[in-house]
Amino acid sequence: MTTISVIKADVGSFPGHSRVHPAILEKATEMLRKAEGNLITDSFVTHCGDDLELIMTHTHGEDDPGIHKLAWDVFIECTAIAKDLKLYGAGQDLLSDAFSGNVKGMGPGVAEMVFEERASDPVLVFMADKTEPGAWNYYLYKMFADPFNTPGLVIDPAMHEGFVFEVHDVIDKRKVHFSTPEESHKLLAYIGAPSRYLIKYVYRKDGLIAASTSTQRLNLIAGRYVGKDDPVMVVRGQSGLPSVGELIEPFATPVIVAGWMRGSHHGPFMPVGLCDANCTRFDGPPRVICLGFQICNGKLIGPVDMFDDPAYDRVRSKCNEIADILRAHGPFEPHRLSLEEMEYTTLPIVEKELTDRWEPI
């Protein structure tokens, strides 16, 4: 069995929350290279905006203490570099000083998947900055449940039965499974509220794993705003799963997500190539990159920078237009997040300060 673990953290960036420093990328690459042939089979290090992304393959399964410790050690070493260079938010996503066996709940985002390699196994790794894990909900629904996006659901008999979505409620800490197409409407009733209900896994009806996402919500773990939980996702394609083209097609339509500027604004989710994975305008707009690999006996063959393509120029241009429209709202909703979402950020502090000033009407 092959495991893919994508573990990410913002350990400090420059300038401000724009991007990861090359010295950090170098350090992380070097540390993972050393572990290759030993603990891990292969690795690839990259960044999306200010988030350091570790892509690893190995044979130890999900939640392996050795793999999580390796990632944690990389983040600690890279935090030291960030501190030396006085980068912004050094160690931002590391909520604890001591590793306790699993990075989940300690700040980093984790998407892992274990599978038996098929004769040929294309895997896409999606990584985002300035948004929240629920941002994947819309896209996963389009990929695995919408025949207008994925004709394979109609044309390929292997997909005819549909898919099972595991949805997590991150507020009440519970999970549920929905079968599509039969329960599409029930599924949408939940996942249309992506700040609370997150798709964690997607399986084919026969149990084949198709997608896995990070569902960590930093502010819910830390109890205060400490940066957004910029998410990652691993998706398999082809041969009875949506084709690679069907998997990236939903990103050709502009969608508005939460997490821009101070984690408190809505903005367009812009698909970009690696060279543009730097958050600039108003600390954004929210960005997503996608690296495509073939998995060969645990080796990562690739990557291909999937959104570095003129075919995505038009959606980027539309995203820029939406960014102008939302920015014109200044501090008003719907650019600013709803009150409910702001509850997890700064509003309670303002509310506390003003308690005595409010009078009954």
Ligand code: 13P
């Ligand atoms: P598979 O059935 O092998 O996934 O091929 C479908 C395809 O690639 C169409 O674009």
Ligand code: 13P
């Ligand atoms: P990050 O969550 O990407 O660190 O961004 C925080 C922020 O406040 C950007 O404006």
Ligand code: MG
């Ligand atoms: Mg940051």
Ligand code: MG
């Ligand atoms: Mg970030």
